[in-house]
Amino acid sequence: MLSVYTDFIRIRFLTMLAYRVNYYSGILIYCMNIGVYYFTYKAIYGDAGSIGGFTAAQMTTYVAVSWMARAFYFNNLDREISTDIRDGSIAIQMIRPYNYVLVKFMQGLGEGMFRFLLFMIPGMAIALLLFPVKLPTDPVAWVGFLVMLFFSFMINTQINIITGLTAFFIENNEGMMRMKRVVVDLFSGLILPISLFPGWLATIAQWMPFQAITYLPGSVFTGRVKGVGIWNVLGIQIIWLVVLLVPMIIIWRLARRRLFVQGG
Amino acid sequence: MMYYLGLISEYLKNYMKSRLTYRADFWVEVISDLLFQATNLIFILVIFMHTDSLGGWSENEVVFVYGFFMVPYGLFSCFVNLWNFSERYIVKGELDRVMTRPAYNLFQIFLENVDPPALVGSVIGLIIMGISGAQMDLAMEWWFIPALIILSLSAVAIYTGIYTILTSLSFFSDAPTGIIPLMYNIQGYGRYPVTIYNRAIQVVLTWILPFAFVGVYPASLFLHREDMRHMALLTPVMGIVFLTLGLLAWNWGIRRYRGAGS
Numbered sequence: 001m002l003s004v005y006t007d008f009i010r011i012r013f014l015t016m017l018a019y020r021v022n023y024y025s026g027i028l029i030y031c032m033n034i035g036v037y038y039f040t041y042k043a044i045y046g047d048a049g050s051i052g053g054f055t056a057a058q059m060t061t062y063v064a065v066s067w068m069a070r071a072f073y074f075n076n077l078d079r080e081i082s083t084d085i086r087d088g089s090i091a092i093q094m095i096r097p098y099n100y101v102l103v104k105f106m107q108g109l110g111e112g113m114f115r116f117l118l119f120m121i122p123g124m125a126i127a128l129l130l131f132p133v134k135l136p137t138d139p140v141a142w143v144g145f146l147v148m149l150f151f152s153f154m155i156n157t158q159i160n161i162i163t164g165l166t167a168f169f170i171e172n173n174e175g176m177m178r179m180k181r182v183v184v185d186l187f188s189g190l191i192l193p194i195s196l197f198p199g200w201l202a203t204i205a206q207w208m209p210f211q212a213i214t215y216l217p218g219s220v221f222t223g224r225v226k227g228v229g230i231w232n233v234l235g236i237q238i239i240w241l242v243v244l245l246v247p248m249i250i251i252w253r254l255a256r257r258r259l260f261v262q263g264g
Numbered sequence: 265m266m267y268y269l270g271l272i273s274e275y276l277k278n279y280m281k282s283r284l285t286y287r288a289d290f291w292v293e294v295i296s297d298l299l300f301q302a303t304n305l306i307f308i309l310v311i312f313m314h315t316d317s318l319g320g321w322s323e324n325e326v327v328f329v330y331g332f333f334m335v336p337y338g339l340f341s342c343f344v345n346l347w348n349f350s351e352r353y354i355v356k357g358e359l360d361r362v363m364t365r366p367a368y369n370l371f372q373i374f375l376e377n378v379d380p381p382a383l384v385g386s387v388i389g390l391i392i393m394g395i396s397g398a399q400m401d402l403a404m405e406w407w408f409i410p411a412l413i414i415l416s417l418s419a420v421a422i423y424t425g426i427y428t429i430l431t432s433l434s435f436f437s438d439a440p441t442g443i444i445p446l447m448y449n450i451q452g453y454g455r456y457p458v459t460i461y462n463r464a465i466q467v468v469l470t471w472i473l474p475f476a477f478v479g480v481y482p483a484s485l486f487l488h489r490e491d492m493r494h495m496a497l498l499t500p501v502m503g504i505v506f507l508t509l510g511l512l513a514w515n516w517g518i519r520r521y522r523g524a525g526s
Contacts, residue, residue, distance in 0.1 A: 025446055032449045035465075036456075043460035044315045051314045175292025182299045191303065192310055 005106045012110025027123040030067050037063045038131050052196035058222040064133045065221050066190050066214045071120040073153040075108050078177050081164025101252055108157045148217035151237035156213050158244040168255035189215025209240040275375040293381045319460035328396040332483035333455050334389025336419035341382035344424045350434035370514055415482035418503030422477050425506025428514050435517035454479040477502045
């Protein structure tokens with residue numbers, strides 16, 4: 001039974017590999033985004049020593065690491081699920097002897113592995129050449145980061161699956177998906193580290209799951225959070241991973257009872 | 265000319281009819297567009313909580329530039345949408361249908377993809393310009409409105425030129441190039457004072473992919489920034505040059521088009 005699911009990982013990985021040329025431009029896009037924020041922060045820092053607890057060097061690293069982490073955890077599962085629901089192909093998938101949500105997870109994992117090997121690692125190498133990024137030398141930091149990165153992926157994927165499944169209830173969830181992307185980019189700390197937010201906004205951000213995707217792992221990796229703080233970060237990530245399972249399962253249960261196909 | 269104006273109104277009527285079936289969707293799209301703009305604005309506001317100036321530009325000035333940036337961008341997104349061109353028109357072969365009709369093919373493609381919700385962004389941009397302008401005590405001068413119209417249209421022409429050139433590439437390559445999403449990221453560079461970037465990026469943004477002309481240069485005219493005045497006045501020239509290049513590239517490319525079948 002397990003091998004069925006691992007096959008989904010493998011198949012997705014191979015599918016992605018077939019279209020890998022598209023990812024070369026992706027690497028460039030990410031380096032450009034890092035560039036925009038790098039130059040903007042450089043202008044902000046001027047002579048300032050530290051802003052929001054980040055030194056200029058840490059900020060550069062944070063920006064690069066955040067975008068490269070996104071290169072790994074990002075996926076379009078929300079769109080895939082919503083398409084499956086709208087064109088009705090989900091009906092077929094529901095009668096197959098596997099769990100649809102779990103299969104999506106596995107496909108996401110296959111895509112994640114592809115992105116990790118052919119997008120994030122080469123992208124990181126290029127970013128290292130272009131920008132003064134300082135990565136930690138301590139192997140423990142690396143192991144910790146990879147573990148946290150995996151949790152980032154899991155949490156982001158859960159959010160994507162929940163967003164995708166809303167297509168069961170909203171006929172056209174295009175706006176929902178776009179909104180999710182904006183909210184995730186902002187509140188995950190991708191475009192602005194949360195410690196730079198004004199107090200009230202930072203408080204809101206701290207009560208949302210999104211910071212566990214980018215900001216918390218990024219803070220650890222730039223060396224801003226050390227020691228016991230690292231365990232706190234892991235704890236928060238695990239809590240959100242568990243908490244998000246609840247709406248995901250509930251929505252899926254409800255959804256199966258009200259499948260309503262719009263065409264196909 | 266009348267013929268083309270008539271076409272615009274027919275297409276807009278058609279758009280309204282098909283959109284009214286998904287009424288809620290229209291507003292969702294407006295709101296999600298605005299949210300995206302809001303994150304950019306939040307970025308600027310948060311940044312200025314930690315600094316007084318960005319490369320010699322004050323918060324109000326940067327916000328004003330962003331407000332201006334939104335005006336032509338909204339117009340461009342409404343009337344010129346080439347995002348899915350290669351997929352829809354070449355891979356699926358819809359270009360064959362377009363080419364059998366009498367109106368100019370590129371014009372038809374623009375019309376088939378009109379996206380009026382994007383115009384809300386332009387309106388918000390004007391409001392942002394108004395608010396930040398008032399905070400700077402920017403006196404309203406008689407030439408502001410004509411200049412705003414000319415500069416916005418020039419900026420739209422620059423966008424249209426750049427994206428038409430890039431889209432023309434899909435006549436030469438079989439696979440979607442992925443170059444368009446790339447540009448959407450580069451244009452982000454044009455929102456901030458170009459002087460913060462290194463020399464090479466400044467040259468690219470001014471002369472090669474002139475995205476500085478859709479934001480910071482023209483906006484500096486209203487802000488009375490002498491350092492960029494001559495660049496602002498150059499905007500219409502750049503608009504004409506790039507629009508011409510775009511149309512030339514398109515006409516050259518479409519002659520090579522043979523139809524992908526299907």
